[in-house]
Amino acid sequence: MSKRVLVGGMHHESDTFNPIICGEKDIWVLRGQALLDHKGEDSVSGAIAMLKEAGYEVLPSLIARAVPNGIWDRNFYEALKEEFLGSIRKALPLDALCLSLHGSMRVQGIGEAEGDLLRAVREICPEIPIFSSLDMHATVTKAMLDNCNGFVGYKCAPHTDTYETGIHAACMTIAALEGKLQCKMAAVHIPILIAGEQSETSVEPMLSLMASLKAIEQREGIISCSYLLGFPWADVLENGVTALVVTKDDQKLADDTAKELGTLFWENRYSFGFYNETHESADAIREAGNSIRQGIWPVVISDSGDNPTAGSSQDVTNFLKLILSDPVLSCLDPPLCYQGFYDSEITSLALKAGKGKTIEGLLGAKFDTKTSSPLPIKALVKEVVPHWQGAQNSDLALLSVNGVDVVVTGSHVGCYDPEMMRVLGLAPEKCKCIVVKLGYLEPEIRAIAKRSMLALTDGSTNEIFSRLPYVNLQRPIFPLDQDFEASLSLII
Structure with missing residues (x-):
């Protein structure tokens, strides 16, 4: 038997x-x-x-x-x-x-x-x-x-x-x-x-x-x-x-x-260190603009501080606000694509309104209200995709927000797959700049990028650990603490 x-x-x-x-x-x-x-x-x-x-x-x-x-x-x-x-x-x-x-x-x-x-x-x-x-x-x-x-x-x-x-x-x-x-x-x-x-x-x-x-x-x-x-x-x-x-x-x-x-x-x-090109948020925006002017694109930027595949809330708006205020990245043709924000309320509004309609509301910061604040938008609905199987049947919508294409999702999902852009009618290979709420790039999106960089953005997956409010960690611990020798004891 x-x-x-x-x-x-x-x-x-x-x-x-x-x-x-x-x-x-x-x-x-x-x-x-x-x-x-x-x-x-x-x-x-x-x-x-x-x-x-x-x-x-x-x-x-x-x-x-x-x-x-x-x-x-x-x-x-x-x-x-x-x-x-x-x-x-x-x-x-x-x-x-x-x-x-x-x-x-x-x-x-x-x-x-x-x-x-x-x-x-x-x-x-x-x-x-x-x-x-x-x-x-x-x-x-x-x-x-x-x-x-x-x-x-x-x-x-x-x-x-x-x-x-x-x-x-x-x-x-x-x-x-x-x-x-x-x-x-x-x-x-x-x-x-x-x-x-x-x-x-x-x-x-x-x-x-x-x-x-x-x-x-x-x-x-x-x-x-x-x-x-x-x-x-x-x-x-x-x-x-x-x-x-x-x-x-x-x-x-x-x-x-x-x-x-x-x-x-x-x-x-x-x-240990960042082996990909890494910049603070404002510097990443500036470098992306320089690259586009030089004809090196698509540029893919990781919004690493708000990476849902590492556990962040996927609703921090700080980096989007910086992009919308930038005279280069907010005026690209085709528009910069930002993938994507978890906002079931805005996604539902878009699906209810339908393609070609305009919606108004507050985007983002539905959960993480400490790190960022909602962004007031008046947006054109460019495409909607209900129950997309590629993201655990989440609803998707593509919005035009002040010159930037913004993907919104009805559920908390990973944003690494360029197919999400494609089902919404975009050709990511033709974009001059793409921002993904991600850390290191997955192979599918890396293959598209002519230049990629990691932006040290805000959120609950902030890559600079000293910016996070740790309370319970056993100290000392590297790199928060530097000058100590570890005991390297057995867990017993």
């Missing part, structure tokens, strides 16, 4: 500076057979495929995901958690669980979700192996370590190896069930805050750090090595980078290797 392994998990990056509460309308869930039938490039799909190939009976629970946003609504989380635990109880007896977790999900009144969920799972399954993949930006906690046999994180940023990481987690599960390992795990906390825009794995120092990680993973007795970078836009005590190691059966090897990896990362702390 084949062994029975349950799969499932929850995935979210929760920005504690974002006032939006991530609720039922923001979260999509795959359950049961739909989860088994799902053929994605994500970690849970990799785990399912590997377990099936190895001849195991795979029992599906649920996988819940949302675009990075504010912390989760407690009631909805508790309902999903109980559904998840109920599926485990129903599936018993089980031989193992192979999960897909993010590692930086937060819940109202609870705090870390993964530790809370794993603790409850372990109460139901006190003896069987539990393994999980993690996002590279996981924030590792003692509760997570105490209630899981082993973790493995993504090794690529952008995350192009999610499927492979799911396979890795499944292989660890299989090895444990076949009696080939009695896992020992160790994790070292490294007091560093680091953003994704400084830690792409195709450039230094992450390129060399990940090469070292993979080389150490080939040593005898090592099952997995991970650098888990934490999530800098969460004001939580445990934040920072983690070096995590899983061995076959040797705790000392796990401890020593985690400390070795921690020391290596700490020694490279001054090597």
Whole structure:
């Protein structure tokens, strides 16, 4: 009789500076057979495929995901958690669980979700192996370590190896069930805050750090090595980078290797920086204008401080106001395209009015009223697209606002895909300037840009951490604090 392994998990990056509460309308869930039938490039799909190939009976629970946003609504989380635990109880007896977790999900009144969920799972399954993949930006906690046999994180940023990481987690599960390992795990906390825009794995120092990680993973007795970078836009005590190691059966090897990896990362702390062209907001606008005058376009600017794919509110208007006051970028032909603002009220007005009509209202700052203020607009509706599947069925509208084309969305969505512009009737390749609420550029939009730059704009994903009101971080932590030596202690 084949062994029975349950799969499932929850995935979210929760920005504690974002006032939006991530609720039922923001979260999509795959359950049961739909989860088994799902053929994605994500970690849970990799785990399912590997377990099936190895001849195991795979029992599906649920996988819940949302675009990075504010912390989760407690009631909805508790309902999903109980559904998840109920599926485990129903599936018993089980031989193992192979999960897909993010590692930086937060819940109202609870705090870390993964530790809370794993603790409850372990109460139901006190003896069987539990393994999980993690996002590279996981924030590792003692509760997570105490209630899981082993973790493995993504090794690529952008995350192009999610499927492979799911396979890795499944292989660890299989090895444990076949009696080939009695896992020992160790994790070292490294007091560093680091953003994704400084830690792409195709450039230094992450390129060399990940090469070292993979080389150490080939040593005898090592099952997995991970650098888990934490999530800098969460004001939580445990934040920072983690070096995590899983061995076959040797705790000392796990401890020593985690400390070795921690020391290596700490020694490279001054090597991290913005490797893309980076400017303060006003300077980015000036440089974009200079580039256009020189015939170098499209210019793509990242509104990095209000990046919804990193958890910001997607409604900060400060950079748009600067553009509207600029004599060059506000008067381009074709117009500058700004993608995009989460404003369900303005989007609904546009859809109700229809293409070719004029609407009036207040754009933006529906959620983040501390960072910016609403922008009064009288706008021509150039196009509307209800329920666009490319953005979780969000309504879209394209507005002409004082010489600038502004995309508005009815839901909190990622703004990285140039297809969003295309469905609204624009040809992004013909635009002289595009602004996206994004951090580092995704490949699809990068391919369009003749010049790209990251603007250090305002919002709850501000890239200059000293501009954020941290209260709960354990100090000292780099780069907020500079002159200290890290203890690089094990999380125990």
